[in-house]
Amino acid sequence: MRRYDIIFIVPVDLPEDEISAMCERYSTFITDHQGIVVKIDRWGKRKLAYEIKKQRRGYYLLFDVVSDHAAITEIERNFKIDERILKYLTVRRDGTFTREAIEKEIADAAKKAEGGDAGKPSAEPIAPKMVILAAAAQEAAAKTVEEGVK
DSSP: OEEEEEEEEEETTSOHHHHHHHHHHHHHHHHHTTOEEEEEEEEEEEEEEEEETTEEEEEEEEEEEEEOHHHHHHHHHHHHHOTTOOEEEEEEOSSOOOHHHHHHHHHHHHHHHHHTTTSSOOSSOSHHHHHHHHHHHHHHHHHHHHHHHO
């Protein structure tokens, strides 16, 4: 199974209960096709970069799912049919994921949210990671240049 991020935009004038019903419908659809909904993120109302179906603002939703490709193509087909969906984008993440690993990730996230650690910054600093990544990128670029000269 693969992991996907599905982002879709609905009109801002859609009632909250209808947005919730859509979320429930599509999450049920994924689980009915032996997939897992890792999380549903409601990004809220935002200004669109350009006008879509005479709408200047939209309500953004993100589904983080693990499923097979057939279920994703079917949900995209449903997005095309649903007139309430202004736009959608599906992005496949690298790697394959097991059901056990995903369920553990969901349980850890629930435990973290329950424990109140959600607002705390992590003890591991971010800056050293950035320096290491920048150094690795610089080395890779230098290697590419050297190989191109040879």
